[in-house]
Amino acid sequence: EPTHPGEMLLEDLMPDYGLTAATLAEALRVSRQTVNELLRGRRSVSPAMALRLSRLFGNTPDFWLNAQQAVVLWRAHFEIQKDLESIRQIETPHST
16 A cells, blocks of 8 residues: 555654644644644645645655555555456457
């Protein structure tokens, strides 16, 4: 399973920068509840949050959105795996 962006924040970035949930929330200009939900994986990284995080940490919004998308796709694949196995790729039509 891909790592949720909140887990990346909690385990990698926050300790490196000496941040707590409260100081992260303040730096991002969001509520502590928003940060706590993100850190627990109960909230997805939105485009607005990706912009905030990229500004704070000096990376790109795409980094955060791609990390979130990896989690979303993995979960969707897990949920519909049996259906996916029964779908056969359609053949390309042959031109005459």
